Amino acid sequence: MSMIEFHDVEKYYGKFHALHNINLTIEAGETVVLIGPSGSGKSTLIRTVNGLELINSGQLIVDGFDLADKKTDMNKIRKNVGMVFQHFNLYQNKTVLENIMIAPRIVLKRDETENKKVAMELLDRVGLADKAGSYPAQLSGGQSQRIAIARSLAMHPKCILFDEPTSALDPEMIDDVLNVMKDIARDSSMTMLVVTHEMGFAREVGDRVIFMADGRILEDDTKESFFDGQPTNERARQFLSKIIKH
Amino acid sequence: MISIITNHWQDLLYGLGQTLLCSILALFFSLIIGSFFAIFEVVPSKTLRIIARVYIEIFRNIPLLVITMFFYVVIPMFFVKVNGFTAGTIGLTIYTSAFIAETVRSGIQSVDPGQMEGSRANGMTFSQAMRYVVLPQAFRIVIPPLGNQFINLVKNSSVLAFVAGFDLMYQGNTIASTSFDTLNAYFVVGVLYLIITMPLSYYMRYLEKRLN
Numbered sequence: 001m002s003m004i005e006f007h008d009v010e011k012y013y014g015k016f017h018a019l020h021n022i023n024l025t026i027e028a029g030e031t032v033v034l035i036g037p038s039g040s041g042k043s044t045l046i047r048t049v050n051g052l053e054l055i056n057s058g059q060l061i062v063d064g065f066d067l068a069d070k071k072t073d074m075n076k077i078r079k080n081v082g083m084v085f086q087h088f089n090l091y092q093n094k095t096v097l098e099n100i101m102i103a104p105r106i107v108l109k110r111d112e113t114e115n116k117k118v119a120m121e122l123l124d125r126v127g128l129a130d131k132a133g134s135y136p137a138q139l140s141g142g143q144s145q146r147i148a149i150a151r152s153l154a155m156h157p158k159c160i161l162f163d164e165p166t167s168a169l170d171p172e173m174i175d176d177v178l179n180v181m182k183d184i185a186r187d188s189s190m191t192m193l194v195v196t197h198e199m200g201f202a203r204e205v206g207d208r209v210i211f212m213a214d215g216r217i218l219e220d221d222t223k224e225s226f227f228d229g230q231p232t233n234e235r236a237r238q239f240l241s242k243i244i245k246h
Numbered sequence: 247m248i249s250i251i252t253n254h255w256q257d258l259l260y261g262l263g264q265t266l267l268c269s270i271l272a273l274f275f276s277l278i279i280g281s282f283f284a285i286f287e288v289v290p291s292k293t294l295r296i297i298a299r300v301y302i303e304i305f306r307n308i309p310l311l312v313i314t315m316f317f318y319v320v321i322p323m324f325f326v327k328v329n330g331f332t333a334g335t336i337g338l339t340i341y342t343s344a345f346i347a348e349t350v351r352s353g354i355q356s357v358d359p360g361q362m363e364g365s366r367a368n369g370m371t372f373s374q375a376m377r378y379v380v381l382p383q384a385f386r387i388v389i390p391p392l393g394n395q396f397i398n399l400v401k402n403s404s405v406l407a408f409v410a411g412f413d414l415m416y417q418g419n420t421i422a423s424t425s426f427d428t429l430n431a432y433f434v435v436g437v438l439y440l441i442i443t444m445p446l447s448y449y450m451r452y453l454e455k456r457l458n
Binding site for chain 1: 367374
């Protein structure tokens with residue numbers, strides 16, 4: 001079954017046409033990397049998937065739920081679709097452990113002992129078990145982002161959306177975060193939609209690369225044909241040559 | 247001054263008690279009502295936002311005395327008889343709640359919107375996100391202005407004097423007019439107000455320090 005399906009989706013911010021006629025299908029277990037210049041609509045697109053932005057027309061089916069239908073309960077979708085933000089958005093008033101445990105506790109009603117066990121295992125997996133009692137303000141950017149990923153994983157989602165997860169990080173922190181993401185991508189059942197400029201990540205674990213500009217999907221390729229062949233689209237070629245040069 | 251205290255200590259003590267009781271009740275209820283209207287102001291529902299705006303704009307912009315008189319004089323004409331203490335406490339609660347709503351709203355809006363987005367993306371409902379993530383951070387931010395509101399509330403409880411609420415101010419007026427020692431009567435009353443407000447003020451500062 002497809003995890004995410006966009007059919008003729010349009011999105012406006014007032015008069016600004018943010019998403020043009022988006023058609024895109026992402027299968028369960030796929031890792032899809034979304035690239036493109038800033039202002040191209042990548043973030044808007046990824047934010048429509050869990051209903052943080054609403055679409056104006058077309059059809060958007062996520063995990064079997066129709067997001068264009070007003071009767072759809074967004075919280076049901078969000079239980080199964082995690083999100084990792086550029087600026088982490090960790091709960092500033094909660095410890096690291098609480099950041100991970102709170103949603104499973106109040107949303108999934110997970111048993112407290114089980115909840116703590118899951119949280120500690122995840123902290124271990126992202127290499128930050130010693131930070132369980134720290135507050136977000138005491139963490140570096142790279143640590144914060146790894147905690148944010150652990151918080152997302154704690155809900156046992158079917159899909160995680162990554163909205164520029166490494167753009168706000170110091171260069172030496174980026175690898176730690178990417179390694180955690182690669183680790184998740186190796187789990188074949190997890191669907192990942194990643195907005196990023198990290199081409200190394202796209203090359204290594206991406207199944208597909210989507211190139212967007214001006215609110216349109218201009219290229220939708222397997223990573224092999226995108227990186228090793230040449231994108232058919234001129235703008236995508238230009239974008240790629242600029243990114244690869246650096 | 248000593249004679250004012252020795253002759254009228256019972257009245258003064260009673261007044262202090264009434265002022266304290268009115269302040270505690272009004273503080274408790276205005277904090278709850280104010281917080282609710284603050285939340286109404288930021289919910290997605292437009293109807294609730296309008297209701298909150300109307301409530302806040304009306305009661306923030308009418309003198310406390312007018313609101314109190316409404317409950318003391320107007321309500322008994324049509325509904326039930328309300329004694330001075332009750333009318334004053336209700337008036338003070340409503341009046342202060344409008345200011346508290348504005349204070350708490352500004353606190354909610356100064357919390358990074360990413361906190362709400364993170365909570366929603368994590369599966370929480372709007373109210374869960376408010377309760378567990380946004381409001382705790384908002385209250386921490388608004389402790390200093392909230393402290394001002396609380397101190398104003400205690401002082402504003404002197405509105406009870408106008409509706410025979412037997413509070414400190416009322417006792418002060420009575421003692422001044424019967425003993426003719428106005429200077430000392432109001433001096434003692436002033437000191438008694440300080441006895442309530444100073445610890446409150448220090449407590450709010452302590453809270454502010456401890457939470458940072």
